[in-house]
Amino acid sequence: MLLDRKYHIPDKFIWIISGVCLTPLLLNIFGIDFGFIQGTIDPYLATEFTQVEKSKGIREILNGRYVHLIFVSVSIVIAFLTALLALVDYKINKEISTPIVGTALLCSGLFETFHLLVSTNLIRLEEQNYFFTSYTWFFSRVFHAGILILGSGLFLMINKSRHESVAKQYKRSIFSIALLFILITFCLIAFLIYKQQEAAFAYPFRNTAKSFDLLPLLMYIFLAAVMLPRFYSRYPSTFSKTLLLSTIPAIAGQLYMTFGSVELYDNSFNISHFMMAVAFFIPFTGLVLNYIETHKNEKNIITLLHQEFKERKEAENILSGVLTSSLSAILALEPVKNVSGNAEDFIIKISNPSTLRIFNLSSQELNNKFLFTEIPALKEENWKEHLIFVLNTGENKTLEYYSSNFKKWLYVIIVPLMNGLAVTISDISKRKNALQQLMNAEKIAVGGRIARMIAHEVRNPLTNINLSVDQIKSEYPKSPEELHQYLNIIERNSTRINQLISELLLSSKPSQLNFQKYVFNKIVAEAIDLSMDRAKLKNVQIEYFEDAPNQIILVDREKIKLAILNLLINAIEAVEVGKGKIIIKSILNTSELLLVIEDNGPGISEEVMEHLYEPFNTDKAKGVGLGLTAVQNTVTAHGGEIRVESSPGTGTRFYITLPIETRETNTTELD
Structure with a gap:
């Protein structure tokens, strides 16, 4: 039908046309004549x-x-x-x-x-x-x-x-x-x-x-x-x-x-x-x-609007691409104010996929939701104060801190944006760890130079002392018992000094590794077995949770086992007798293995944490302070990372990350 075509005619218009057509008929019915002629005109007229x-x-x-x-x-x-x-x-x-x-x-x-x-x-x-x-x-x-x-x-x-x-x-x-x-x-x-x-x-x-x-x-x-x-x-x-x-x-x-x-x-x-x-x-x-x-x-306006829409769509696609591909979390926030005009929370207007990854969130939609409701840990980390400061002052603010909730180093930039805020959050954990490893490597290098100098300067006279003791013993075999006692003291301490120098040299130079393929969890189990005697003496409970029981990794078996054993011994010595508990977890990620060793000991103070991996840094009565230095040296030589989380009264957690990769070496797969 004609009226069914794409050009729509309003129904009112159709009714008006119909009404106009019917109007003359209705007026005729009511006696109104449009002709003014009644009947037939006389031909003569x-x-x-x-x-x-x-x-x-x-x-x-x-x-x-x-x-x-x-x-x-x-x-x-x-x-x-x-x-x-x-x-x-x-x-x-x-x-x-x-x-x-x-x-x-x-x-x-x-x-x-x-x-x-x-x-x-x-x-x-x-x-x-x-x-x-x-x-x-x-x-x-x-x-x-x-x-x-x-x-x-x-x-x-x-x-x-x-x-x-x-x-x-x-x-x-x-x-x-x-x-x-x-x-x-x-x-x-x-x-x-x-x-x-x-x-x-x-x-x-x-x-x-x-x-x-x-x-x-x-x-x-x-x-x-x-x-x-x-x-x-x-x-x-x-x-x-x-x-x-x-x-x-x-x-x-x-x-x-x-x-x-x-x-x-x-x-x-x-x-x-x-x-x-x-x-x-x-x-x-x-x-x-x-x-x-x-x-x-x-x-013209429609053309301009169409062009502007096209340009905005292109800009939106570019912005969407930037947001999607950005490794940093990007948030646009709008404040939610109370009756007094103070910001109580912030609505997330825009977020990108990296936000979910950085804040360890499950896949969900964050837009148009409350920030501190969806990510309550940020309120614990004083984000509210920082956001309100930027909102009120209009000044940019940058933060760099370690988040204990997300186990990451975060670098945060907050800037004012119209009536809200724009926030970018970058995970700089790898950069911080790399920087820490570089600093540790520099310390080891400096320590190595000092250790070699000490070894050279101390071992020569120490050798002379030992030779002299041996000479006295050989020339005076029937000397008084008291003399032999003093000579034994000199010999024993000289040997101890020589042993310390050897350990110092070993910890101050890169480990020479023999890479072979091993089942990682078996290496961990061997280290646990070696530590069980000490654990039983203190009645310490050790639990091991395996994520990938048969995962093969390319490592130096003895060096890695020794590093894990060092951490276990430290944990056993730190916990209380009869109440100690150590939890070990091996977690398989995409391209790396994560080993977590956690204890319920007294924790480590902030002052000790700053110098944790430095040589001779120890609070043990009989400790030398080279164990963690050697552990870090071994992990770094494997291309891995080691980090620690601890504070007084909360226990200690060591994280060792080792890469899963194939090295260009002739290796055999071993148990």
């Missing part, structure tokens, strides 16, 4: 009327009336169309002056309609309509000029600076003002009908120009010279400019009437009506041009 119509004077009047009818009808139609288009223009541009002036032109069209009905005798009057036609034409011109003066003057009285606020108030009164104008129109028409006898005094017998015909001419001149130029200056538009231009044919028409017309329907009389039709047509053209211009502007 028709012939007689035709003969009269052919007479010269009557024929000229009728021809003039027909031309007059055409011009007035055109004026009426254009006036009504102008009013309709003014309403459409107001709906689009929201300019309050357009519908008011359009209503003024509509009222002029209504008065023109009254003038047409009088001239065609459709309105029957007691006086002669022939004279009343000139009379209504005079008032039609006066009314047209007067209603335009009233309509434009209404807006010239409004202060330009207050136009917008007044326009909003007048917006509710457009209908009232339109009704007022229409009421004035019908009141004037009723008054003229009531005072119809005045027409005979104004225009007795002929349409001869009178002095009062100058009144509409002067009114149009006032419109053209004073009112409409100011109106155009105040409310510039194509419509207001064409309204000003319409005064040109209006003035020309009045000149024809005032100084040229001598008879009803003569040349000047009809030219005056033609000029009035042109005067109506020009504002109508202005509204059409206004609509075309608005349509062009809308098309």
Whole structure:
């Protein structure tokens, strides 16, 4: 069907068309006749009327009336169309002056309609309509000029600076003002009908120009010279400019009437009506041009909006790509304030996938959720204070700290963003660990140089001492027992010093590793077995949880076993007798193995933590302080990492990470 095509016609419009088509039938039912002829005309009367119509004077009047009818009808139609288009223009541009002036032109069209009905005798009057036609034409011109003066003057009285606020108030009164104008129109028409006898005094017998015909001419001149130029200056538009231009044919028409017309329907009389039709047509053209211009502007705006949408979409895709591919967590936060205006929480407006990874969150949607509800650990780490500081001061803030909740070193940048905050969080654990390993390597290198120097300087005299002791023992085998006792003390301590020097040299140089493939958990089990004697002596419980029982790793078996054993012995010595508990976990990740050794001992103080891996750093009575240095040296030589978490009263956790990789060496897989 036609109405089912893609161009949709509103249902209201269809009902209006149907209603218009039914209106004549309904009016006929109620006795209104549009033909004014009852029955059949007498042929004699028709012939007689035709003969009269052919007479010269009557024929000229009728021809003039027909031309007059055409011009007035055109004026009426254009006036009504102008009013309709003014309403459409107001709906689009929201300019309050357009519908008011359009209503003024509509009222002029209504008065023109009254003038047409009088001239065609459709309105029957007691006086002669022939004279009343000139009379209504005079008032039609006066009314047209007067209603335009009233309509434009209404807006010239409004202060330009207050136009917008007044326009909003007048917006509710457009209908009232339109009704007022229409009421004035019908009141004037009723008054003229009531005072119809005045027409005979104004225009007795002929349409001869009178002095009062100058009144509409002067009114149009006032419109053209004073009112409409100011109106155009105040409310510039194509419509207001064409309204000003319409005064040109209006003035020309009045000149024809005032100084040229001598008879009803003569040349000047009809030219005056033609000029009035042109005067109506020009504002109508202005509204059409206004609509075309608005349509062009809308098309340009739509094109620009489409281009801007395209550019924003591209920027959004780029931003989305950056957010998705960024290794750093990126958050856009909006504060949630209480009644006092203080921020209580923050809504996550934007987040990227790295946020889930860095904060160890399961796969879920964070956007439009509360920050401290979804990640409560941040509140424990004083994020709220830092975020509020940036929000209140507008200053950027950077943080670098180790998060005990997420077991990571975090580097945080907080910057103000419009009414919220932008936050980037980077996991710098590897960088910090690499820096720590570099510092440790430098310390080991320095310690190695010192150790070699000490070994060289101490071992030579120490050798001489040992040789001297041996010489005394050999030369005086039967010396007093007390002498042998002192010699044994010297020999024993010399041996101890020599052993310390050997350990110092061993810990200060990189380990020479023999890489082979082994089942990692079996190495851990062997280290546990070696430590069980000490554990049983202190009644310490050791638990081992295996994540990948048969995972093979390329390591130096003895060195790794010794490193694990060192950590286990340290843990056994740290815990309390009978209450100690050590938990060991091996966890398989994508490309690495993580070994966690955790105890419930007293923990390590902050001062000791700062120098934990340094040689000779120990709090044990009989300790040397080289065990952890050797452990770190072994782990680093394997390409792994070691880190510790501890504080007084919370126990200690050591994390050893070893890479799972194939080295270019001839190795065999061993148990």
